Amino acid sequence: MPRNAKRASSPDPSGGDDARDLYDELTDDLLYDPAIGRSTMMGYPCIRLAGRFLASYDDKAGSLVVKLPGERVAELVRTGTGAEFAPAGKVFREWVAIPTIDPDLWRGLLAEAVTFARTTLTQGR
Template sequence: MSRSTNRPSSPEHSGEDAGRDLYDELTDDLLYDPAIGRATMMGYPCVRLAGVFLASYDERNGLVVKLPGERVAELIRSGNGEPFAPAGRTFREWVAIPVPDRELWTELLREAVDFARGSL
């Protein structure tokens, strides 16, 4: 069901639905690791590694991943990412990737898993 009567309900007409579909597909691929599971973060779907949040998805920001601060800055400088600032507070180790891009999202999810493993 569409959240708004002004939005098309079919995925082929909505970038938001296409982004969510891609997020679900790519994060499904991570679930081979028993330490990785689904949860919610700030009301949005996310994946965690042994309880450590590593990625989320929301309609406004697209894919949101936790990475080292230097990598976040690099993605923002390159134009591939945007600062993640819910409620106006920027999270230094989180970056939003609003445009669905299978290759980039796959790479960043792998990086997020590696970063989460390093924090355990």
């Protein structure tokens, strides 16, 4: 299966290597910006913009995890596109997990996360 193909079904519910490969591919595309770099967050691989977390990959669930405005997170959860991100049972209201392996969806949400991170930088949050 090509790296950026949508996965119809999988014996591995986490998405396995395909999801991680997609995360790596899409986040590599963001590294052209010198303000964006790789890091870790609570043991998960992540990317940051000027030191601020903007996205991560949950290797246990095979999900993209992005930081977005709370209203956008609520919308994604309400529509079933995303799920609350709650490591160790604590819900992070500005973070959403996206379990569907969809390159276009992930690319769009990563772009939204970059925009949100830039906004919070300029607002001093």
